[in-house]
C-alpha cells in the first residue's frame with residue numbers, strides 16, 4: 141500500500157453486531173481517528189443501523205455501507221432488502237459475496253455477479269469478496285478457486301465497471317479464527333488478483349483497482365499487511381467492534397514506511 145498510488149481504505153464489517161444506539165456512539169467516538177486518518181474509513185453496519193449511522197457520519201469522513209443486498213429491485217422476497225432501499229437509507233457501498241454469505245446462505249458466484257451489476261447501476265461501490273476454504277488451501281487449490289470466483293463473479297463487467305469495483309481477498313480459514321494469512325501469502329494472492337484483472341481487462345485498471353485483505357486483522361498485524369505493495373487496505377471483522385482496536389488499525393496507515 142505505501143508504495144502504490146492507490147487510496148488506502150480501512151473497512152469495518154460489523155456483521156450482526158451493534159444496535160442503533162451502539163452504532164451512533166461508536167461513530168461519534170471514532171470520528172477523531174477518522175479525521176486524522178490518511179486512509180479512508182468505511183463501516184459496513186447492520187441494515188437497521190444504516191440510516192442513523194449515515195446521519196451521524198455525515199459530519200465526519202466516515203462512510204457507511206451495507207453487508208449484503210438482494211439482486212432484484214423489488215418483489216416478493218420476504219426479509220430481503222434492495223439496493224435502492226440501501227441507498228435511500230444512506231449506504232454508499234455494499235459488501236458482496238462475503239464467505240459467510242456464500243457458506244451459510246448458499247450464495248453463488250452467479251448471484252454475486254447479478255448483485256454487482258445492480259450495485260453499479262445504482263452507483264454503489266461493491267466490495268467483492270473472494271477466498272478459499274481451509275480444505276482448498278491445504279489441497280493447493282487456492283489460485284484455482286480465486287480465479288474461478290473472480291471470473292464468475294466479475295463476468296460481463298467492462299473497464300468502466302471494474303474501475304468502481306473493490307476486491308477483498310479473505311481466506312476463509314483466516315476469518316474469525318485468529319489465524320491471519322502471512323503478509324507474504326496475502327501479497328501473493330493480491331498480486332494474483334491484480335494480474336487477473338490486468339489479463340482480462342487492462343493493465344491500467346489492474347493498477348488502479350483497490351484490493352483489501354481480510355481475515356483476523358488485528359492492530360498488531362495490520363501494519364505488516366499494509367506494507368505489502370498490492371495490499372491497499374483491510375476488511376476488518378472482530379477488531380472493528382471496538383473503537384480502540386479499530387482506530388489503532390486506522391492509525392497504521394498514518395505511519396510513513398519508506
Ligand code: PGA
Nearest residue numbers: 315316355356376377378
Ligand atoms: P475477522 O473477519 O476480522 O473477524 O476475521 C473479517 C471478515 O469476515 O470480513
